[in-house]
Amino acid sequence: MLRNAVVLGTGLIGTSIALALRENGVEVALADPDPASLRMAHELGAGEVLGSGAPTPPADVAVIAAPPSAVPTALREAQGRGLAQVYTDAASVKDSVAVRAEQHGCDMSTYVPGHPMGGREKNGPSAARADLFLGRPWALCPTGKADPGAVTTVTELVRACGAEPHMLTAAAHDRAVALVSHAPHVVSSAVAARMLTGEEEALALAGQGVRDVTRVAGGDPELWWEILRNNPRPVAAVLEETATDLARAARALNAADPDREAVWGVLERGARGHERIPGKHGVRQEPEYAVLPVVIPDEPNALGRLFAAVGEVGVNVEDVRIDHSPGLPVGVAQLWVLGTELPRLSEALAAHGWSVHG
Numbered sequence: 001m002l003r004n005a006v007v008l009g010t011g012l013i014g015t016s017i018a019l020a021l022r023e024n025g026v027e028v029a030l031a032d033p034d035p036a037s038l039r040m041a042h043e044l045g046a047g048e049v050l051g052s053g054a055p056t057p058p059a060d061v062a063v064i065a066a067p068p069s070a071v072p073t074a075l076r077e078a079q080g081r082g083l084a085q086v087y088t089d090a091a092s093v094k095d096s097v098a099v100r101a102e103q104h105g106c107d108m109s110t111y112v113p114g115h116p117m118g119g120r121e122k123n124g125p126s127a128a129r130a131d132l133f134l135g136r137p138w139a140l141c142p143t144g145k146a147d148p149g150a151v152t153t154v155t156e157l158v159r160a161c162g163a164e165p166h167m168l169t170a171a172a173h174d175r176a177v178a179l180v181s182h183a184p185h186v187v188s189s190a191v192a193a194r195m196l197t198g199e200e201e202a203l204a205l206a207g208q209g210v211r212d213v214t215r216v217a218g219g220d221p222e223l224w225w226e227i228l229r230n231n232p233r234p235v236a237a238v239l240e241e242t243a244t245d246l247a248r249a250a251r252a253l254n255a256a257d258p259d260r261e262a263v264w265g266v267l268e269r270g271a272r273g274h275e276r277i278p279g280k281h282g283v284r285q286e287p288e289y290a291v292l293p294v295v296i297p298d299e300p301n302a303l304g305r306l307f308a309a310v311g312e313v314g315v316n317v318e319d320v321r322i323d324h325s326p327g328l329p330v331g332v333a334q335l336w337v338l339g340t341e342l343p344r345l346s347e348a349l350a351a352h353g354w355s356v357h358g
């Protein structure tokens with residue numbers, strides 16, 4: 001059983017790991033070169049600031065959740081300070097990070113490269129969630145030099161975050177994520193980039209489909225450039241094959257008599273490819289959230305009154321979005337709550353006079 005951990009890098013991933021570990025009773029110490037990120041992670045309950053208490057013996061495990069290029073130096077420094085007995089990282093690319101770690105003189109016997117396959121298109125600790133990795137795969141790519149005990153400890157860390165460990169080599173990992181994460185990100189960005197050319201009235205018709213296809217394009221371009229430049233060939237191979245499909249479909253549609261087979265082939269293979277993606281048949285154990293829209297009058301402290309009413313009911317609001325058209329006397333607050341809690345909250349708010357729509 002893990003007793004304590006150090007998390008270096010308190011952005012989206014580091015803070016989410018820390019929150020998940022804390023929920024499992026693991027003591028967590030946090031560090032980040034950005035004081036604002038560190039303070040927010042601490043205030044969110046992700047752990048104590050590293051070095052703020054009495055000196056402690058090495059933790060069971062340290063997780064480096066920094067951008068890929070920062071991992072080798074951060075690992076060498078952490079090992080030099082003896083922060084933990086075992087080390088892992090969360091970088092989205094594995095081969096180049098592990099190779100550079102070895103070149104930097106890191107101790108490869110205590111280091112098990114890792115990559116949680118849960119994330120969001122927002123970065124920083126404010127987007128962190130304790131359940132980000134629930135039921136998700138988490139790649140572990142131990143090099144031949146890793147101690148078996150280190151692999152066991154990092155496997156425990158993955159399970160403590162509610163994720164499923166998948167063992168594979170760093171090279172196999174990089175090819176796999178080129179297909180299921182890195183190339184899809186670029187394709188999503190390319191589709192989203194088209195929106196820059198659309199008129200306002202075209203964008204006003206956007207439905208859920210285009211939102212689904214472009215969601216990940218909202219990710220941090222700086223981080224994604226780092227990811228892509230560290231996995232260039234495997235990503236390029238997938239992008240070239242995708243581009244061939246797109247070019248074939250465009251050519252066929254441009255023909256005087258559009259070629260059904262050429263277009264249909266992409267659609268039909270797409271439908272079969274979609275079926276092969278695991279998790280869409282209920283494998284994911286992520287809690288089911290439901291959205292409760294509540295109409296809020298445009299007047300001082302309307303939101304304050306709404307949240308006070310929600311607080312009295314005792315339902316935890318997981319997320320909130322406020323849609324408000326300037327000039328309209330009302331707006332809509334969308335409250336994300338556990339699906340099982342929705343009827344109770346809806347009834348109680350309606351009884352308090354709120355206009356609920358769920």
Ligand SMILES: NC(=O)C1=CN([C@@H]2O[C@H](COP(=O)(O)OP(=O)(O)OC[C@H]3O[C@@H](n4cnc5c(N)ncnc54)[C@H](O)[C@@H]3O)[C@@H](O)[C@H]2O)C=CC1
Pocket residue numbers: 008009010011012013014031032033034037065066067068070074090091092093115116117118119120121122123124125223227
């Ligand atoms: N964003 C996502 O959805 C996912 C990201 N990852 C990987 O996780 C890592 C972290 O990404 P995010 O949390 O999304 O980024 P983020 O931008 O939210 O957080 C990164 C944090 O690392 C800190 N940092 C920079 N240099 C550092 C150093 N030398 N030592 C310690 N901390 C340092 C930054 O100040 C920042 O707070 C990256 O390697 C990324 O590839 C993995 C899975 C999903």
Ligand SMILES: O=C(O)C(=O)Cc1ccc(O)cc1
Pocket residue numbers: 091092116117118119120121181216
């Ligand atoms: O937003 C999502 O759904 C993701 O899948 C995010 C993600 C981004 C980067 C990774 O290395 C892994 C996962």
